[in-house]
Amino acid sequence: MKSSNIKETFYFIGVTGFGLLTSATLKGKSFKRLGSFAYVLAGIITLFSHKAVDISLELGGTIIKTTSLLLACSNTTYISNLMIAPKASYIDGLIDIVNIKNMSKFKLLRFIPSAYTGKHIKHEEVEYYKASKVRIISTPPLIPSPDGEFVDETPITIECLKQLLPVLV
Secondary structure (H helix, E strand, O other): OEEEOOOOEEEOOOEEEEEHHHHHHHHHHHHHHHOOHHHHHHHHHHHOOOOOEEEEEEEOOEEEEEEEOEEEEEOOOOEOOEOOOOOOOOOOOOEEEEEEOOOOHHHHHHHHHHHHOOHHHHOOOEEEEEEOEEEEEEEOOOOOEEOOOOOOOOOEEEEOOOOOOOOOO
């Protein structure tokens, strides 16, 4: 998939995270020795200082205004051990966009186990979209973390480049 904003274009294969995902990724780097649990622990620690932001998602000409604690644009089902985008397929040419809206921190803590099975998308605070292209605008700007790296900030456009790379299964 390709992401671009005013300053740069970058490519990624799996997930670009925003909000709590980026904050947890930054914090999780210091816990790497704990393996995949590092990011869950970092997410829980970060959760208490992280605040939701106002975002706009532009999907095929439709603009959705909402809030976001955590936003994931994914081409794969999993991020670490979490089934972040259970409907994602790397061959459908679509980005799965999972947005967790504002909710209390304690509700979010109770909500985390459902993300291991993909059942989190059934919660009323979760928005799930599929699109070939999405433009994300936020106030304040968010730092995207494509496949665990860090790039500029929103506004940003992400598009799926279908069948760009051959995949051997």
